[in-house]
Amino acid sequence: MMTLDQVRAFVAVAEELHFGRAAERLRMTQPPLSRQIQKLERTVGVTLLERDNRKVELTEAGRAFLDESYRLLALVDSAGDLARRIDGGATGTLRLGFTAVSAIGMLGPLLKDLDRSLPGIEVILHERVTAAQADGIRRGELDLGLARPPFDTSEFESRVVFREALCAAVPADHALAEVDRPLTAGDFDGVPVISYNPVQSRYFHELTVRFLTNAHPRVEQQVHQILTAVLLVAAGRGCALVPASARSLGVQGVVYKDLVDGGGDPDGSEVPGRPVELHAIWARGRRSPMLRRVLAQIGRMRLGEEE
Amino acid sequence: MMTLDQVRAFVAVAEELHFGRAAERLRMTQPPLSRQIQKLERTVGVTLLERDNRKVELTEAGRAFLDESYRLLALVDSAGDLARRIDGGATGTLRLGFTAVSAIGMLGPLLKDLDRSLPGIEVILHERVTAAQADGIRRGELDLGLARPPFDTSEFESRVVFREALCAAVPADHALAEVDRPLTAGDFDGVPVISYNPVQSRYFHELTVRFLTNAHPRVEQQVHQILTAVLLVAAGRGCALVPASARSLGVQGVVYKDLVDGGGDPDGSEVPGRPVELHAIWARGRRSPMLRRVLAQIGRMRLGEEE
DNA sequence: ATAAGTTGATACCTTCGCCGCATCGTCCGG
DNA sequence: CCGGACGATGCGGCGAAGGTATCAACTTAT
Numbered sequence: 001m002m003t004l005d006q007v008r009a010f011v012a013v014a015e016e017l018h019f020g021r022a023a024e025r026l027r028m029t030q031p032p033l034s035r036q037i038q039k040l041e042r043t044v045g046v047t048l049l050e051r052d053n054r055k056v057e058l059t060e061a062g063r064a065f066l067d068e069s070y071r072l073l074a075l076v077d078s079a080g081d082l083a084r085r086i087d088g089g090a091t092g093t094l095r096l097g098f099t100a101v102s103a104i105g106m107l108g109p110l111l112k113d114l115d116r117s118l119p120g121i122e123v124i125l126h127e128r129v130t131a132a133q134a135d136g137i138r139r140g141e142l143d144l145g146l147a148r149p150p151f152d153t154s155e156f157e158s159r160v161v162f163r164e165a166l167c168a169a170v171p172a173d174h175a176l177a178e179v180d181r182p183l184t185a186g187d188f189d190g191v192p193v194i195s196y197n198p199v200q201s202r203y204f205h206e207l208t209v210r211f212l213t214n215a216h217p218r219v220e221q222q223v224h225q226i227l228t229a230v231l232l233v234a235a236g237r238g239c240a241l242v243p244a245s246a247r248s249l250g251v252q253g254v255v256y257k258d259l260v261d262g263g264g265d266p267d268g269s270e271v272p273g274r275p276v277e278l279h280a281i282w283a284r285g286r287r288s289p290m291l292r293r294v295l296a297q298i299g300r301m302r303l304g305e306e307e
Numbered sequence: 308m309m310t311l312d313q314v315r316a317f318v319a320v321a322e323e324l325h326f327g328r329a330a331e332r333l334r335m336t337q338p339p340l341s342r343q344i345q346k347l348e349r350t351v352g353v354t355l356l357e358r359d360n361r362k363v364e365l366t367e368a369g370r371a372f373l374d375e376s377y378r379l380l381a382l383v384d385s386a387g388d389l390a391r392r393i394d395g396g397a398t399g400t401l402r403l404g405f406t407a408v409s410a411i412g413m414l415g416p417l418l419k420d421l422d423r424s425l426p427g428i429e430v431i432l433h434e435r436v437t438a439a440q441a442d443g444i445r446r447g448e449l450d451l452g453l454a455r456p457p458f459d460t461s462e463f464e465s466r467v468v469f470r471e472a473l474c475a476a477v478p479a480d481h482a483l484a485e486v487d488r489p490l491t492a493g494d495f496d497g498v499p500v501i502s503y504n505p506v507q508s509r510y511f512h513e514l515t516v517r518f519l520t521n522a523h524p525r526v527e528q529q530v531h532q533i534l535t536a537v538l539l540v541a542a543g544r545g546c547a548l549v550p551a552s553a554r555s556l557g558v559q560g561v562v563y564k565d566l567v568d569g570g571g572d573p574d575g576s577e578v579p580g581r582p583v584e585l586h587a588i589w590a591r592g593r594r595s596p597m598l599r600r601v602l603a604q605i606g607r608m609r610l611g612e613e614e
Numbered sequence: 615a616t617a618a619g620t621t622g623a624t625a626c627c628t629t630c631g632c633c634g635c636a637t638c639g640t641c642c643g644g
Numbered sequence: 645c646c647g648g649a650c651g652a653t654g655c656g657g658c659g660a661a662g663g664t665a666t667c668a669a670c671t672t673a674t
Contacts, residue, residue, distance in 0.1 A: 002383060004311055005661095019622060032662045034623060044387045046394040053621060053669045060595055061394040068386035075382060076309060079375035080351045087353040087368040312632095326651060339633050341652060360640050360650055 004076060006040040007069050009033055013049060014066045017056045070139035078140075081124075091120030092290035097133035097145035098125065101226040102278050104245045106162045107146070110301070117297050121290060129225070131200070137283050143291050145281045148203035158281040161298055163274035165244040166207055166263025169233040170255050176239065177255040184260050185215035192238030193217040200224035207275060208241045211263050230254060243276040311383060313347040314376050316340055320356060321373045324363045396596030398427040404440035404452035405432060408533040409585050412552030413469045414453070417608070424604050428597060436532070438507065444590050450598055452588045455510035465588040468605055470581035472551040472569030473514055476540040477562050483546065484562040491567050492522040499545030500524040507531035514582060515548045518566065537561060550583040 012022035013033070023030040041048055048062035058066065078095070085093050094114075098107055111123060126133075126142060133145035137156065151158055168183050170176045176187060193212070196205040201224040220238040223229050227249070229240040234253045241263060247256045264275030280298060282291060319329035320340070330337040348355055355369035365373065392398045401421075405414055418430060433440075433449060440452035444463065458465055475490055477483045483494060500519070503512040508531040527545040530536050534556070536547040541560045554563045571582030587605055589598060 002311065002387065004309065020620090028661095029663060030622075031624080031664085035661080038623090044390050046387075046390045048390065051622065053623090054671070056622085059394070060399060060597070061390040064393050065386055065390040068382065068389060072379070072382050072386060075375065075379050079372055079379060080309065082375055083351050083353045083355065083368040083372040086371045087366070327649090335632095336634055337651075338635085338653075342632085345652090358651070360652095361642070363651085 002040060002043050004073070006036050006043075007072055009036045010040055010048065011066065011069050011073065013037060013056065014058055014062065014069075017058075019051075019056065067139075070141075074140040085122050090122040092118075092122070092293075094121055094123045094290065094294055095141065095143045096123050096125055097128050097136055097142045097147070099129060099133075099147060100127055101243060101246060101249075102146045102162070103127070104248045106245070106278065110161075110298070113301055114294065114297060117300075118293060121294065129200070130203070133281070137281065140283075143282065143288070144294065146278055147281055149277060149279055150202070151279070151281055155284060156281045157284050158279040159295070159299070160277050161280045161301075162278040163271050164276045164278075165274055166211065166241050166259055166276055167244050167247070168257045168259060169230050169240045169242045169246060170257055171233055171236045171239070172253045172255050173236070174239065174255075176257060179257065182258040182260045185212050188212055188215045188217040188239065191217050192220045194229045194232050194238045194240040195219045195222050196229070197222045197224040204241070207263070210265060211241060211259065309347060309350050311380075313343050313350075314379055316343045317347055317355065318373065318376050318380065320344060320363065321365055321369065321376075324365075326358075326363065392427065394596055396598075396600035397425075399429070399595070399597035401428055401430045401451060401597065401601055402443075402449045403430050403432055404435045404443055404449045404454070406436060406440075406454060407434055408550060408553060408556075409453045409469070410434070411555045412471060412550070413585065417468075417605070420608055421601065421604060424607075425600060428601065436507070437510070440588070444588065447590075450589065450595070451601065453585055454588055456584060456586055457509070458586070458588050462591055463588045464591050465586040466602065466606070467584050468587045468608075469585040471583045471585075472581055473518065473548050473566055473571065473583050474551050474554070474569075475564045475566060476537050476547045476549045476553065477564055478540055478543045478546070479560045479562050480543070481546065481562075483564060486564065489565040489567045492519050495519055495522045495524040495546065498524050499527045501536045501539045501545045501547040502526045502529050503536070504529045504531040511548070518548060 009022070009026060012025050013019060016022040016025065019030050019033055019037075023033040026033065037049065044065070046061045046065075047059055048065050050057050050059050050062075078093075082093055107125075114121065114123060126136065128136060128145075130145075130147040133142060133147045134151065134156065136142035137145055146161065149158075168176070176183065176191065179187065193208075195208055196202075198205045204226070205222075218238075221232065223232065226242050226246055229242060230246055230249055230251050232238065233240050234251045236253075241259070242256075244256075244262075262273030262275060264271075264273060280295070282295075287295075316329070316333060319332050320326060323329040323332065326337050326340055326344075330340040333340065344356065351372070353368045353372075354366055355372055357364050357366050357369075389398070414432075421428065421430060433443065435443060435452075437452075437454035440449060440454045441458065441463065443449035444452055453468065456465075475483070483490065483498065486494065500515070502515055503509075505512045511533070512529075525545075528539065530539065533549050533553055536549060537553055537556055537558050539545065540547050541558045543560075548566070549563075551563075551569075569580035569582060571580060587602070589602075594602075
């Protein structure tokens with residue numbers, strides 16, 4: 001008989017790849033942990049962990065089982081949560097992931113709108129970067145994410161929920177802060193620019209690179225969050241290209257300047273002047289009735305076009 | 308701490324709406340069942356079943372929890388099933404390397420056959436030359452390669468999956484294009500011949516050299532891919548010896564002529580008339596169940612003998 | 615080459631939780 | 645008012661899980 005404790009034990013070992021540390025994490029000693037894993041393997045009938053006396057590693061079947069284990073444990077938690085929320089009068093719970101900066105621009109209005117149109121639904125917020133949101137959705141910890149493209153479309157479905165312009169964040173004492181017109185790529189020739197990590201912040205990396213094509217900025221540093229970029233700008237380390245909603249961050253010592261064409265590519269496929277997209281993403285095929293209602297409501301909103 | 312037994316107990320009671328019958332279904336007596344339900348309700352923190360001494364019924368929260376319980380128990384079963392299927396090799400991903408020209412002759416039928424006989428297995432294709440396939444297998448990037456001999460047998464295991472004849476690719480306006488019989492080595496005396504790089508394309512280099520032993524062709528250029536050789540032939544730079552499947556390449560201005568004995572050595576060790584071998588290779592000792600099944604299936608096919 | 619240190623598995627013991635039996639308390643029907 | 649039905653509770657025994665000590669295999673360092 002498989003037990004949840006065995007599943008939790010397996011997850012700990014699979015993540016640590018070390019029985020001793022896993023046991024510590026589980027607040028138990030190593031011997032019973034070994035026995036639990038053995039027992040789990042016996043009931044499943046499959047070797048999940050390949051272990052010799054030097055190292056522990058997951059088998060192919062173990063990797064798949066780990067994946068299911070995350071879903072399982074997430075479901076255990078959420079089942080209890082759900083019962084408690086309903087007991088408290090709610091009709092549903094939406095576990096919503098969001099990125100820090102998307103929150104500034106549209107999370108407030110989104111939540112207000114949801115609360116008004118679907119009052120029984122309780123929203124539980126989880127701030128995560130895009131990749132962590134995808135992980136969370138995959139593991140069943142989140143129902144919906146607000147994240148930046150690109151996503152694996154075989155795994156996730158998505159819908160654009162917000163579009164905005166790209167603009168420049170400039171130190172208040174910088175020469176560009178005085179320019180009284182939309183900036184062009186050429187304005188950044190030789191200017192220190194805070195850039196984005198091409199992997200962890202791929203979306204803004206590509207937007208930045210695209211806008212600055214043919215310009216020759218001095219790329220200063222590669223960050224992976226908008227907020228970090230703005231703070232570095234405030235510290236005078238250079239300029240950065242950020243979504244327009246970053247204006248609301250209220251960081252002292254930073255001036256925001258418009259870009260020509262809103263920072264977008266006039267020949268590109270995006271909406272003119274609003275190249276920065278935020279998508280709602282969810283697991284393909286895992287549309288609960290609650291999620292369906294939320295998506296329908298989000299579809300009715302006009303979050304990127306109110307101004 | 309919630310346990311799966313408690314969830315199963317709850318499901319039984321929720322379905323029977325009667326502790327006695329539920330206990331019977333669970334093959335236990337009624338008292339411990341009552342206690343398990345109480346414990347579950349304590350850990351969840353919600354009354355799931357409203358019971359007076361005459362009847363049992365689900366609360367609103369209990370109905371929602373029942374729903375999640377079904378999902379939970381289904382996931383418990385399916386997690387084990389999935390692990391067993393993968394362990395049995397019925398499901399998995401095969402990362403398959405292949406050379407461009409091998410694809411023409413047999414990759415299509417191979418993939419079709421695999422898809423029919425092992426439908427749970429997803430094949431991801433990587434086009435690479437033989438050496439790069441060996442590298443990929445060594446690094447664990449590929450599970451299986453379709454490549455030309457020779458291989459380091461201490462590191463790789465292999466199996467012949469396809470045999471074909473060697474033939475001559477001749478420019479359409481070349482004198483040899485008119486010859487109405489299988490060509491011999493002597494026919495190439497003094498004729499410009501595109502040859503192969505003895506290192507990067509060792510296999511075809513050796514086949515060519517062996518066939519042309521005692522002949523005196525004018526070796527023109529050493530290429531390392533079949534396709535390049537054929538394109539040079541089309542450009543009129545000379546003749547080349549290529550595997551029979553290159554006929555399907557459809558390059559204009561090239562005529563293919565049979566060779567005596569299919570280009571092979573009648574006293575050699577290979578199959579008469581089909582000296583060009585394609586091997587499936589994999590890392591020695593790294594036979595996953597999935598790979599084992601794929602190899603078994605490949606063994607059942609008759610890919611080199613259908614014509 | 616040998617000794618010391620790691621790491622997962624095993625042996626043995628203790629403890630704690632679950633099950634079953636017996637019984638209780640309450641409500642309903644006759 | 646009494647008997648029956650049903651879920652809750654008290655109690656004793658047993659089995660499963662955890663802890664300590666130790667083993668076996670292997671790596672690393674001196």
